[in-house]
Amino acid sequence: MSRTEKISWLMPIVIALVALSIPAIMRGQQSESKPPLSSWKDGQAKTAILEFVRQVTDKSGPKYVKPEERVAAFDDDGTLWTEYPRHINQIQMVFSRQRVRQLAGNHKDWKYTQPFKAILEDDDKALAVALQDFWNKLDLLRETNGGMTVDEFGAVVRNFLATSKHPKYKVPFTQVAYPPMVELLAFLRANDFKVYIVTGGGADFIRELSEGVFGVARENVIGSTPEYEYKETSEGGYLVRKSNVDVLNENAAKAENLQLHVGRRPILVAGNTDGDLAMMGFAAGGKNPYLNLLIRHDDSEREFAYDDNTVKAVEYARTRGWTTVSMKNDFKTVFSFREE
Amino acid sequence: MSRTEKISWLMPIVIALVALSIPAIMRGQQSESKPPLSSWKDGQAKTAILEFVRQVTDKSGPKYVKPEERVAAFDDDGTLWTEYPRHINQIQMVFSRQRVRQLAGNHKDWKYTQPFKAILEDDDKALAVALQDFWNKLDLLRETNGGMTVDEFGAVVRNFLATSKHPKYKVPFTQVAYPPMVELLAFLRANDFKVYIVTGGGADFIRELSEGVFGVARENVIGSTPEYEYKETSEGGYLVRKSNVDVLNENAAKAENLQLHVGRRPILVAGNTDGDLAMMGFAAGGKNPYLNLLIRHDDSEREFAYDDNTVKAVEYARTRGWTTVSMKNDFKTVFSFREE
Numbered sequence: 001m002s003r004t005e006k007i008s009w010l011m012p013i014v015i016a017l018v019a020l021s022i023p024a025i026m027r028g029q030q031s032e033s034k035p036p037l038s039s040w041k042d043g044q045a046k047t048a049i050l051e052f053v054r055q056v057t058d059k060s061g062p063k064y065v066k067p068e069e070r071v072a073a074f075d076d077d078g079t080l081w082t083e084y085p086r087h088i089n090q091i092q093m094v095f096s097r098q099r100v101r102q103l104a105g106n107h108k109d110w111k112y113t114q115p116f117k118a119i120l121e122d123d124d125k126a127l128a129v130a131l132q133d134f135w136n137k138l139d140l141l142r143e144t145n146g147g148m149t150v151d152e153f154g155a156v157v158r159n160f161l162a163t164s165k166h167p168k169y170k171v172p173f174t175q176v177a178y179p180p181m182v183e184l185l186a187f188l189r190a191n192d193f194k195v196y197i198v199t200g201g202g203a204d205f206i207r208e209l210s211e212g213v214f215g216v217a218r219e220n221v222i223g224s225t226p227e228y229e230y231k232e233t234s235e236g237g238y239l240v241r242k243s244n245v246d247v248l249n250e251n252a253a254k255a256e257n258l259q260l261h262v263g264r265r266p267i268l269v270a271g272n273t274d275g276d277l278a279m280m281g282f283a284a285g286g287k288n289p290y291l292n293l294l295i296r297h298d299d300s301e302r303e304f305a306y307d308d309n310t311v312k313a314v315e316y317a318r319t320r321g322w323t324t325v326s327m328k329n330d331f332k333t334v335f336s337f338r339e340e
Numbered sequence: 341m342s343r344t345e346k347i348s349w350l351m352p353i354v355i356a357l358v359a360l361s362i363p364a365i366m367r368g369q370q371s372e373s374k375p376p377l378s379s380w381k382d383g384q385a386k387t388a389i390l391e392f393v394r395q396v397t398d399k400s401g402p403k404y405v406k407p408e409e410r411v412a413a414f415d416d417d418g419t420l421w422t423e424y425p426r427h428i429n430q431i432q433m434v435f436s437r438q439r440v441r442q443l444a445g446n447h448k449d450w451k452y453t454q455p456f457k458a459i460l461e462d463d464d465k466a467l468a469v470a471l472q473d474f475w476n477k478l479d480l481l482r483e484t485n486g487g488m489t490v491d492e493f494g495a496v497v498r499n500f501l502a503t504s505k506h507p508k509y510k511v512p513f514t515q516v517a518y519p520p521m522v523e524l525l526a527f528l529r530a531n532d533f534k535v536y537i538v539t540g541g542g543a544d545f546i547r548e549l550s551e552g553v554f555g556v557a558r559e560n561v562i563g564s565t566p567e568y569e570y571k572e573t574s575e576g577g578y579l580v581r582k583s584n585v586d587v588l589n590e591n592a593a594k595a596e597n598l599q600l601h602v603g604r605r606p607i608l609v610a611g612n613t614d615g616d617l618a619m620m621g622f623a624a625g626g627k628n629p630y631l632n633l634l635i636r637h638d639d640s641e642r643e644f645a646y647d648d649n650t651v652k653a654v655e656y657a658r659t660r661g662w663t664t665v666s667m668k669n670d671f672k673t674v675f676s677f678r679e680e
Binding site: 219221225237 | 490543544547551557558565568569574576577579596600601603621623625660
């Protein structure tokens with residue numbers, strides 16, 4: 001064959017290869033040279049995740065789940081990023097403490113009332129005690145997150161995110177996510193999962209960072225919300241965040257609100273406390289295969305080792321065969337802002 | 341040039357053409373030979389929609405809206421499909437009437453209590469009067485849609501959809517949608533809009549048909565819901581639909597629940613009554629360009645001509661420059677099950 005003949009003979013193959021590669025290029029997948037979950041250490045948790053995703057996406061296998069039913073639900077605080085100790089380092093607590101200091105001028109009574117008194121006096125011990133009272137927690141939320149329009153609240157949160165740093169790590173809050181979990185979210189989306197954040201925190205608060213930090217769109221954030229009130233002028237309408245909490249998205253409410261928002265059971269749930277067990281049980285009760293991941297904070301060197309509100313969760317994981325993720329043994333990296 | 345030389349010279353162009361066409365094929369768009377909105381008559385409404393979509397998708401234009409902000413909210417009953425007269429032909433009313441007849445054996449008191457008495461006696465006039473009382477309406481919903489698990493309710497609704505016919509048109513309910521509106525939903529999705537159904541009807545009810553009839557995924561249905569209660573056995577958890585209505589998704593609640601579920605203002609809203617005005621006002625109050633569509637039932641020949649609950653809506657459309665859609669003048673087809 002002549003050179004040109006050889007080229008023209010090869011052309012159909014070249015065309016086929018180019019054509020086949022285009023969809024992958026469109027989906028932005030061809031440039032990933034790293035294998036999936038490369039920020040996870042090899043071990044039982046990584047294997048369980050990879051195997052589960054392989055099975056539910058294998059069209060010819062017995063555990064195949066149609067893409068529309070691939071719903072994944074992730075708790076955020078303590079699951080996707082650091083929160084310990086809650087009354088000092090949890091993001092919305094840092095926000096609320098800042099708001100109390102900013103608003104104190106208009107609330108002379110806060111000097112004498114918990115939990116505001118403890119915050120104004122920077123008394124972390126007293127604050128921890130005060131917040132054990134559910135109503136104090138609710139008061140703090142109402143006073144610092146309510147009583148303004150949805151648009152105003154969004155602006156206040158964006159300003160906080162742009163100017164504040166994590167009390168311990170001294171980096172912006174947008175940098176205290178766990179890379180292995182962020183990678184897991186992206187891996188699931190690449191396998192046609194619909195990924196939701198299901199948080200006890202405020203939905204409108206988390207929505208201001210969910211896309212940027214976790215790649216999760218605003219509408220995929222399910223969280224606590226105040227009562228909204230629609231108001232209108234002839235120019236158009238707007239929503240006010242009233243001072244009462246309408247939805248407290250914790251425990252059983254996390255399963256109930258998955259139904260309210262998604263109308264499907266999740267097939268993958270990740271959480272770190274007993275507060276996430278209802279979501280996990282909801283996944284376990286369905287007809288589809290499921291994977292429940294319990295994140296364990298057992299790394300005192302790279303983060304913290306603690307066991308708050310996990311007695312039932314640890315017991316369930318053990319007796320029901322749910323998957324435990326040890327931050328110490330399963331995470332290659334805990335934070336991206338430092339070398340490890 | 342020799343023949344083979346000519347072919348090999350052409351090959352890069354062929355490759356480029358094939359490559360360029362692949363993404364379109366993947367998106368299933370190349371086979372559409374019809375121009376968009378071909379089931380609409382030419383006129384002011386069709387022009388307004390085409391022009392709006394052109395502007396918000398024109399990246400170099402002043403009215404460009406990023407895809408993630410392209411939220412469209414559609415009422416369903418009377419907007420996407422026929423519902424008149426409500427107490428006789430509206431789908432969930434037909435369902436509820438059937439349920440009352442099925443369950444009457446266990447409710448001897450229904451013979452003496454409205455609205456059940458009117459339903460059991462097939463007295464449409466008395467039913468219309470009884471349902472003017474809000475509490476009767478709520479009683480009917482509670483008794484016929486509550487008190488079972490979410491899974492059980494889904495099965496009951498699917499059975500109803502598979503076996504029931506529209507009282508007037510004698511076709512399955514899945515066929516009484518308006519083709520121009522179904523086409524509009526698909527046109528918006530093809531232009532990267534996120535399309536939501538925002539219904540006063542039950543979310544879990546509409547979710548059983550939203551994908552099949554309207555191409556709208558379950559999670560994009562926002563509607564009325566009972567209180568859910570999470571329950572659990574060692575096998576896993578499930579949700580019960582309790583007998584009280586938790587969310588009644590009408591009027592202001594439609595705007596408030598868009599915030600709860602989506603966390604964004606819509607930029608396109610379609611409705612047919614005053615009950616949809618809050619959604620429209622919410623769109624109008626935002627910073628983005630918006631389009632509000634008021635569907636008018638003015639076609640006594642092909643459907644019905646009626647004006648229930650529209651005084652304020654008509655006034656708003658006129659004074660605020662919102663777009664009126666006349667079913668008589670703007671719809672080429674009203675129903676797909678008959679020749680027109």
